[in-house]
Amino acid sequence: MTTFRQELKSRFAALGIIVVLVLGVLLLRLWTMQVLQGKTFSAQAEDNHIRELSIPAPRGRILDRRGRVIVDNRAVLAVTVDPSDETIREIIARTQPKAEEPMTPAQVQAKLGAFSKIVGVPVDEILHRVRVSKLEALRPRVVALDVPMSVVSYLAEHESRFPYASVDVVAVRDYPLGALAAHVIGYTGEISESQLADPKMSGYQLGDIVGKAGAEAEFEAVLQGDKGYRRIQVDALGRPKGVLEQRDPIPGRDIRLSIDIDVQRETEKALAQALQDAHRQHFGKARAGAAVAVDVTTGEVVAMASAPTFDPSQFVGGISAKDWKRLNDKSSEYPLNNRAIMAAYPPASTFKVVTGLAGLQSGLINQGFSWDCRGVWTEMGKEWKKYCWLRSGHGSLGFTGAISNSCDSYFYEVGYKLYKAPGEKLQAFARSIGLGKKSGIDLPGEVQGRVPDKAWKKQFNADYPEWQTWLPGDTVNMAIGQGDMLVSPLQLVNVYAAVANGGKVLQPHVLLQVVGAKGQAAKKAETTVIARPRISQDNLSLMHTALERVTEDGTGRAAFRNFDLRVAGKTGTAQVAGKDDFAWFAGYAPADQPKYAVVVVVEQGGHGGSVAGPAGRSIFASLFGLKTEHVQATDASR
């Protein structure tokens, strides 16, 4: 019996071992899950029951220099489509380029046709909007903005028919002045994947609306504000159970631009008028141009126009595929480009100011230097003769006469002297007055233009050894603003502003101030001198006199006849290979105490004096509050 007792004991021991093993295995498993992997599971539990909704911050407004609103926000009713909806997901999957069971357009139409008709957006457009940005699959997509209440109530009543659709109130950009100053203000759009990857854009999420061009892009950090968020607890069915935490958004700051909307409006009008003038003068290809007005004492850009233009409201709620294609079509002349800072043109005769000052400052010519223009200039030899635009010749001209009549022969000679002198003095002076490099204006996309020289030519023609030598003709051509010389309208207006203000190249800018939370100026733009070219007072006043004579009895006289403002300026007519001539006007006023400088350029517009000059006059008129009357000049001079 004792042995049986002992055997029984060992059986109980076996049972006890099983018990301990079972509890031990469970304990081990709990240790790994709760102690070792607790954090992972905690995160999963939070994901389960916490939903974070971001509350967009109202974007700062854009105001003009006097505080008038150019870009505002407004709340609109928007129809959104949920891309995670089953129907939508299926359509997206089966309309991919290599879908396994492709859906025919008729099948897509059958599924979305009714909805498309109600919201008034083509099926293709709906799909385009739902498909973009695949990364954020859950965020509802805006397919129609500003929908009428009838559509809203129809969708609400027929919810089961359109389970993917819902109506939201969203804040969008509003443009009370229409397309005015479109290139300066730019436009907004959904952040792109490449922008998201930019370390400067950290803190942004897919779907955020950001500035894409112009001031909207440049001052994004100020305008954006800080998003708020709301952490909501939801139950297993996704029903909200309460707000755990909320942070209100911090609205973006308003910015005040140096643009004056009155002047801007007149500038845009003048540019449009210049295009019409060009057409009337049989330059039918004129479709594009730019105009800039700056304050010569501060560098503030008061007006900046570019043609053709675009309507920034097209971008509200996402631009349609059709509109985007149209804006980027080759035949559209690229309306999104701000030609005032993004285009570089040969400056033609407007550059004679630079050549003249370079000649005077280098001592190669002086006030008394004169040249007898016979209509053709042969100093480089008979086989390299060059013509003045006035084939009959200007006769003997001094400095002021050569400027006011825009005599090419005179400046060929000055250019030739500059070529023969050591040290590339023309290029050096051009650079010293701000050409060939970006001005650094507070707008994105500025080009740097070009000041050609020996080194540039060699490098530019690296593959063509026979074209690498800098020839006398290169400097001679450059002297009249042709050849390889290129400037942007903004660079040129800055040159004239520097001449006007006594020789200081100022930093051009469009931001006047950032408006603080209480309406105070949180940050003010300052006047900055970015370059001081060496120009003597004597040479400056000689140039003033010469430029004033342009509008008195020179190439600008037709455009500025009977004008109640003394304007100093210069016309230009640029030759561009394969195109009609480009028309230029650059000047400043009042001539005796300059305040504003203006540049107008019309691509393929023909003559500077008869197309760009009258536009310049209209812009000056609005700058000084004069009666704006359009003059029709028929001057074929340059």
Add this chain to the structure above:
Amino acid sequence: MDRTPLKRVLKVINVPLLLVALALIVYGVVMVSSATATMGAHGAMVKRQLLGVLIGLVPLAIAAAVDYQTLTHWVGPLAVVNALLIISPRIPGLGDKANGATSWLQFAGHRLFQPSEPAKLILIVVMAAVISQFKGRIETSRDVGRVLAYLGPPLLLILLQPDLGTGMVFVAITMGMLLVGGLKPKWFLVFAIVGVVLVGVVLKAGVLQEYQMNRLLVFVDPSRDPAGAGYNLAQSKIAIGSGGITGKGLGSGTQSNLNFLPERHTDFIFAVLGEELGFMGAVLLLGLYLGLLVAALEVAASSRDLFGALIVAGFISMWTFQILVNVGMTVGIMPITGIPLPFMSFGSSFMVTNLAGIGMLLSVWSRRYGA
């Protein structure tokens, strides 16, 4: 001095066993209360659980007072009653089916109890009586056949309900008792082989209900069907894992209160415990179970006869198996089966059965020196 009333009571009553059982019951009621906190019928459910405890005290007292040995005379009738109990939910007018597997006995529209719970208890008594006849040596196939003749009918009937979970508990109970009852080790090997073959046949033959098949497949591959059968498992694991070391606090489980955990007051009560009380709470529970089972082993070891020891072994097997399968399924190491956690899961039928079991243990303990 050793004739004081206290000493006499201590001699008759196994105080550690009672204290551990009491602690488990309190722990269970607290957890049921917390798990049902955000349910509409919170108060009623806690009351029902407490009522189950109160009702359970009656069979506990009776079982403790009555000499368990008298049960040996009732093996035949008990086996018949058990068979009737098991099939009773199938009898028109008496049965009520819920959740596909849980079967209820009802009368006049009122649910009385789940017959599968007392069936476990009766099975333990019947098997203990049968196995004890072999005096601790079960060697021949005839012996094994006689034992299986008593397991077979109730097992088959419960599987036909179909109640796979209780069927597995029946098998586990019997195996534990056979271990103590002296079955030769080679037979366990035979059972194991037969069991594997049977499982294979059952899976192939498609005898299982669709939900049972799903649960098994999800156990093999949890990523399968994450919204359906895999959901319960995933949410349970998240709940327990996110409890960490100290838990989120009683009543503060987000998985539990926000309805992410299904069946949280019954089959998944351990997930609530793991979430709200963390690893500490789980260790406390497993510690109490260890205490209960060790106390029970001591009762078994001190039983004056094999019959008593076998009864206790039956309960030890039942509890151990149910703890393993229930906690195991909540942490993803066992397939999901509707097996409740002893003393913890909401449900009075199982509570009453367990308390009756404690009563029988006390009966074995108090008569350990012979009568």
